[in-house]
Amino acid sequence: MVSRIGEQIEISPVELASQKAKKTRINLASGSPDPSTIPVKEIEETYNEVLEDLGAKALSYPGAGGQEELIEEIEKYLSPLGILDKNDRIVVTSGAQHAMELLGKYFLEGDTIAVENPTFIETFNALKLRSSVVLPIDLDENGIKVDELKELIKVVKISLLYIIPNCHNPAGVNLSETRRKELVELASENDFYIIEDDPYRPIACNLPKPIKYFDKDGRVIYVGSFSKVLAPGLRIGFSVLRGEIAEKISLIEQLDFSTSTINQYVVSRLLKKGLIQSRTEELAKHYSRKMKVLRDSLLDKGFQNFNNPSCGFFLLLNLGVDSWKAFNEAINAGLSFVPAKPFFLRGGETMARLSVAISNEDQIKEGVDILSSIKKKIIQ
Amino acid sequence: MVSRIGEQIEISPVELASQKAKKTRINLASGSPDPSTIPVKEIEETYNEVLEDLGAKALSYPGAGGQEELIEEIEKYLSPLGILDKNDRIVVTSGAQHAMELLGKYFLEGDTIAVENPTFIETFNALKLRSSVVLPIDLDENGIKVDELKELIKVVKISLLYIIPNCHNPAGVNLSETRRKELVELASENDFYIIEDDPYRPIACNLPKPIKYFDKDGRVIYVGSFSKVLAPGLRIGFSVLRGEIAEKISLIEQLDFSTSTINQYVVSRLLKKGLIQSRTEELAKHYSRKMKVLRDSLLDKGFQNFNNPSCGFFLLLNLGVDSWKAFNEAINAGLSFVPAKPFFLRGGETMARLSVAISNEDQIKEGVDILSSIKKKIIQ
Numbered sequence: 001m002v003s004r005i006g007e008q009i010e011i012s013p014v015e016l017a018s019q020k021a022k023k024t025r026i027n028l029a030s031g032s033p034d035p036s037t038i039p040v041k042e043i044e045e046t047y048n049e050v051l052e053d054l055g056a057k058a059l060s061y062p063g064a065g066g067q068e069e070l071i072e073e074i075e076k077y078l079s080p081l082g083i084l085d086k087n088d089r090i091v092v093t094s095g096a097q098h099a100m101e102l103l104g105k106y107f108l109e110g111d112t113i114a115v116e117n118p119t120f121i122e123t124f125n126a127l128k129l130r131s132s133v134v135l136p137i138d139l140d141e142n143g144i145k146v147d148e149l150k151e152l153i154k155v156v157k158i159s160l161l162y163i164i165p166n167c168h169n170p171a172g173v174n175l176s177e178t179r180r181k182e183l184v185e186l187a188s189e190n191d192f193y194i195i196e197d198d199p200y201r202p203i204a205c206n207l208p209k210p211i212k213y214f215d216k217d218g219r220v221i222y223v224g225s226f227s228k229v230l231a232p233g234l235r236i237g238f239s240v241l242r243g244e245i246a247e248k249i250s251l252i253e254q255l256d257f258s259t260s261t262i263n264q265y266v267v268s269r270l271l272k273k274g275l276i277q278s279r280t281e282e283l284a285k286h287y288s289r290k291m292k293v294l295r296d297s298l299l300d301k302g303f304q305n306f307n308n309p310s311c312g313f314f315l316l317l318n319l320g321v322d323s324w325k326a327f328n329e330a331i332n333a334g335l336s337f338v339p340a341k342p343f344f345l346r347g348g349e350t351m352a353r354l355s356v357a358i359s360n361e362d363q364i365k366e367g368v369d370i371l372s373s374i375k376k377k378i379i380q
Numbered sequence: 381m382v383s384r385i386g387e388q389i390e391i392s393p394v395e396l397a398s399q400k401a402k403k404t405r406i407n408l409a410s411g412s413p414d415p416s417t418i419p420v421k422e423i424e425e426t427y428n429e430v431l432e433d434l435g436a437k438a439l440s441y442p443g444a445g446g447q448e449e450l451i452e453e454i455e456k457y458l459s460p461l462g463i464l465d466k467n468d469r470i471v472v473t474s475g476a477q478h479a480m481e482l483l484g485k486y487f488l489e490g491d492t493i494a495v496e497n498p499t500f501i502e503t504f505n506a507l508k509l510r511s512s513v514v515l516p517i518d519l520d521e522n523g524i525k526v527d528e529l530k531e532l533i534k535v536v537k538i539s540l541l542y543i544i545p546n547c548h549n550p551a552g553v554n555l556s557e558t559r560r561k562e563l564v565e566l567a568s569e570n571d572f573y574i575i576e577d578d579p580y581r582p583i584a585c586n587l588p589k590p591i592k593y594f595d596k597d598g599r600v601i602y603v604g605s606f607s608k609v610l611a612p613g614l615r616i617g618f619s620v621l622r623g624e625i626a627e628k629i630s631l632i633e634q635l636d637f638s639t640s641t642i643n644q645y646v647v648s649r650l651l652k653k654g655l656i657q658s659r660t661e662e663l664a665k666h667y668s669r670k671m672k673v674l675r676d677s678l679l680d681k682g683f684q685n686f687n688n689p690s691c692g693f694f695l696l697l698n699l700g701v702d703s704w705k706a707f708n709e710a711i712n713a714g715l716s717f718v719p720a721k722p723f724f725l726r727g728g729e730t731m732a733r734l735s736v737a738i739s740n741e742d743q744i745k746e747g748v749d750i751l752s753s754i755k756k757k758i759i760q
Contacts, residue, residue, distance in 0.1 A: 001539045003489035003510070009631045015444055035436035043439065044431040051424040056415035059423065059611035064395055094474065094638030101636040109383035126635045130383070159381045231439035233641030251389045255506045256481040258474030258638035261613030 005129045012122050013342040017327070021336035026367040029336040030358045031169065031313055033203075037283060038231045042275055043266065050265040062261040065250030066092025066238070070268035074224075074238050077271050083212040083222055089246035094235040094259045096199050096225035101126040102249050103195055103221060103239070113160040114152070116144050118316075118343035118351075120169040123197055127162055136345035139168070141307065143175030146182045158192050166207050167200035167312025170343050170353035174310060177208040184211060187219035194220045199237075202229035202276065203283040204311035218242035226267055228313075229279055234263045287313060290356035290364060297368035313357040316340060319371075321378045323352045329377065335370040385509045392502050393722040397707070401716035406747040408734045409716040411549065411693055413583075415738070417663060418611045422655055423646065430645040442641040445630030446472025446618070450648035454604075454618050457651050463592040463602055469626035474615040474639045476579050476605035480506040482629050483575055483601060483619070493540040494532070496524050498696075498723035498731070500549040503577055507542055516725035519548070521687065523555030526562045538572050546587050547580035547692025550723050550733035554690060557588040564591060567599040574600045579617075582609035582656065583663040584691035598622035606647055608693075609659055614643045667693060670736035670744060677748035693737040696720060699751075701758045703732045709757065715750040 017029040050058045065071075071090050078084055093099040100123045108130035115124055117136030128134055135156065137149045144163060152158075161183070165175040187194050196211045201224070212220040218241070225237040236259070239249065253259070270276055294315055298306055305318035319326050323339035330337060340351035352371075356364060397409040430438045445451075451470050458464055473479040480503045488510035495504055497516030508514055515536065517529045524543060532538075541563070545555040567574050576591045581604070592600040598621070605617040616639070619629065633639070650656055674695055678686055685698035699706055703719035710717060720731035732751075736744060 001487065001491065003486060005632060005635075006486040006628055009628060009635075011631060012634060015634065032441050035440065038436040038439050040431055040435050040439065044428060047427040047431075048424060051420055051427075055420050056418040056611070059418050059420065059613035060415065061412050061607075061612045062615070094636065094640070097635070097637040104635075106383060106386040107381065111381065122634065122637075129635070227441075231436070232441045233439035235442070235638055235640045248386055248389060251391060252385060254392060254395065254502065255385075255389075255477070255484075255509070256474065256636060256638065257477040257502075258615055258636065260474070260615045260640045260643055263640055263643070 008129055012125065014122055014338055017336055017338045020331050024331060024336040025334040026363045026370070027336050027358045028354045028364070028367045029338050030355055032232060032357055033228050034286065034357055037286060039275065042270065043231060046266045046269045047262070050262060050269060054265065058262045058265050060261060062257065062259050062264065064254050065246070066090065066259065067261065067264040067268065070264045073268045073271035077277065078240065081210055081213065083210050083240055085218070087218060087243055088240050089243045091239045091241070091246050091249050091253070092259060092264060093237045093239060093253070095227055095232065096197060096223050096237040097123055097126070098235070098258065099223045099237055099239045100195070100197070102252050104130050105252055106245070106249055107160055107193065111159040112156060113162065114149060114158045115162045115345070116164065116168070117345050118170055118340060118348060119162065120164060121342050124162060127160065134345060139171050139173060141173055143168070143173050143179055146179045146186070150186065153186070153190050160193050160195065161187070162195045162197065163211070164197045165211055166198055167204055167309065168314070169312070170314045170338070170340050171316045172307050172309025172312060172314050174207065180208060180211045181214050184214045184219065188217045192219070195223060196220055197223045199225040199228055200312040202226070202280055203287060205281060205284045207311070212240065226276065229276055229283060230267065230270065234267060235260065236263055236267045284311065287311070287356060290361060291315065293361045293364050294354060294356050294368065297365045301368055301372040303372070313355045315354045315356070317352045317354055319350050319352050319375060321350060321375055323350055325378060326352065326371070326374050329374045330370060333370045333374065335367050388509055392505065394502055394718055397716055397718045400711050404711060404716040405714040406743045406750070407716050407738045408744070408747045409718050410735055410738045412612060412737055413608050414666065417666060419655065422650065423611060426646045426649045427642070430642060430649060434645065438642045438645050440641060442637065442639050442644065444634055445626070446470065446639065447641065447644040447648065450644045453648045453651035457657065458620065461590055461593065463590050463620055465598070467598060467622055468620050469623045471619045471621070471626050471629050471633070472639060472644060473617045473619060473633070475607055475612070476577060476603050476617040477503060477506070478615070478638065479603045479617055479619045480575070480577070482632050484510050485632055486625070486628055487540055487573065491539040492536060493542065494529060494538045495542045495725070496544065496548070497725050498550055498720060498728060499542065500544060501722050504542060507540065514725060519551050519553055521553055523548070523553050523559055526559045526566070530566065533566070533570050538570070540573050540575065541567070542575045542577065543591070544577045545591055546578055547584055547689065548694070549692070550694045550718070550720050551696045552687050552689025552692060552694050554587065560588060560591045561594050564594045564599060568597045572599070575603060576600055577603045579605040579608055580692040582606070582660055583667060585661060585664045587691070592620065601625070606656065609656055609663060610647065610650065614647060615640065616643055616647045664691065667691070667736060670741060671695065673741045673744050674734060674736050674748065677745045681748055681752040683752070693735045695734045695736070697732045697734055699730050699732050699755060701730060701755055703730055705758060706732065706751070706754050709754045710750060713750045713754065715747050
């Protein structure tokens with residue numbers, strides 16, 4: 001009467017922290033893009049254009065797999081990346097999270113899969129709830145430890161590897177190019193698929209080529225999103241994958257039929273105008289500046305155990321004390337962050353995910369001050 | 381490596397007919413609302429209002445289970461129906477199809493369920509692909525034959541009944557009030573849930589109370605949509621169900637996170653303005669007029685085996701010849717309809733679903749002329 005998913009689903013720690021964050025003054029929890037960066041005016045103009053040009057057509061049912069006009073624009077948008085093989089197709093989804101759910105639904109039924117340790121709990125959930133065994137592979141400053149993965153798959157057959165190669169959530173690291181090539185070889189040799197989840201690329205510069213760039217056998221499924229570079233409330237993302245799987249994913253998409261037609265047209269027009277493409281450099285600088293403030297503030301306050309993210313929203317801090325305990329104290333003091341234990345399948349009790357997405361520089365500084373006082377209070 | 385859903389998913393006959401219909405002159409296939417009825421101007425104005433008033437907030441991530449503002453408006457909208465028990469909650473979804481997928485995902489894992497014969501293949505798919513056994517219960521002019529269901533559940537335990545009580549798709553019938561009461565009693569006595577899928581209510585008049593109106597035990601899950609009364613391209617629908625299940629469905633919704641924030645605000649404002657509520661009478665008349673033209677044309681041409689729908693888009697015609705054969709001939713002659721066999725779990729080989737949604741009165745007449753010629757051609 002109730003499925004496994006129905007039994008096992010639980011509230012995400014990110015959602016929980018976000019709910020509590022609404023009541024705090026300083027938000028170092030949210031992974032939403034900075035509201036000040038959302039191009040509201042351009043989006044409003046584009047809604048008007050689409051409705052003036054297309055009328056009721058823009059408000060009809062969405063086609064299976066995405067509107068043609070948008071698929072063509074995404075093709076052009078992706079061409080500098082060199083990831084669209086002639087056998088590949090694009091499937092439009094309601095954001096990257098929806099893509100993960102569709103991919104989980106297609107690929108998994110009690111499978112064994114591998115993920116980074118830590119990984120992003122919300123996207124990962126769509127895979128975890130359909131797998132029997134999940135193997136956590138540790139990260140270092142160059143991303144997933146491929147040697148560890150190699151050893152493991154000598155003894156355990158996996159069907160899927162889920163990976164966030166750039167501006168990792170929550171760890172803030174980038175996967176090295178060497179490891180990208182190694183992963184693709186491993187996937188071909190050991191008959192598994194790689195889901196490459198890449199939502200932060202459009203707000204980062206100087207990144208290595210996607211894993212999918214090195215893929216010749218159709219082993220890599222690339223998942224992209226316009227949520228960080230444009231606006232998450234439109235719910236438009238996409239996947240790039242082999243035609244035969246794309247066909248199935250499009251059919252599975254009809255089970256929820258959830259991707260808004262008009263929003264697809266709006267994103268398509270914004271791509272056509274070059275608005276999305278032109279934002280990358282400015283947004284990368286914007287978040288980099290805030291990340292520098294966060295790192296400097298942490299050093300000022302004597303924190304030392306944290307990484308050095310070159311892009312994205314997140315820094316992973318080892319608080320040295322239980323991070324749920326610190327979280328509860330922080331909420332009372334007007335600060336929210338995300339205790340990172342749930343992102344770890346192994347370890348992580350003292351880790352905190354700090355986000356620079358929403359707060360301004362002064363708020364970031366004040367947030368670190370609060371963290372520092374809390375740590376002292378807990379240690380005493 | 382591929383799940384059951386991945387293995388078993390296939391193209392819906394409605395999608396197939398819709399794709400072919402794009403190339404035909406006369407479309408008696410589509411279940412999309414008449415484009416001439418979509419209030420494009422009001423929707424455009426409302427996008428502007430929402431973005432002017434709320435700015436980036438309207439473009440942020442959607443909350444779990446739906447935006448508060450929209451939930452409040454749906455509560456008011458539903459109050460004349462008397463279906464919102466104090467223990468019930470509303471969950472906003474990306475259209476009714478998305479609600480079906482979420483409900484299937486929560487409730488079913490190899491279960492035995494019952495559905496009407498015929499039923500709407502697309503919504504039903506989300507349930508079928510997660511069930512082991514599906515029991516088809518025949519319809520008559522008063523809807524599902526409750527006596528047949530009673531006999532069956534004496535010997536087979538079901539966990540769910542899926543039902544379209546009003547302006548049935550594809551059968552065009554309404555379920556009688558007596559049977560609604562009987563179904564609720566049966567569900568309570570035999571420990572199963574009822575999914576009441578009611579997308580056509582907002583474009584119909586003089587309907588009986590929803591099944592959920594008679595439900596005291598929380599056995600009925602009411603699924604509603606704004607696709608027919610407003611516009612399908614916004615992808616906004618909702619469910620009404622007991623708080624504890626609503627809570628779970630909201631969490632499961634985070635696995636796809638697909639319901640556009642701005643579109644939720646737009647529908648919320650349109651409800652607040654009373655626009656949606658004010659459209660029912662006019663739309664009911666609009667589609668009734670077209671349905672009368674269809675019935676009169678069929679009678680004119682000597683067709684006799686069809687029902688008499690009092691609302692909605694669909695009429696079920698017994699062509700007397702194989703309906704796929706007729707469909708292929710029709711496509712060549714510039715007419716599309718949906719061969720209804722796939723809607724039937726038992727029988728239905730000669731049945732055709734004719735829709736008055738998109739075509740105008742002249743096109744409907746011409747479509748019936750073509751059908752009549754095709755039938756003669758096939759019989760000869």
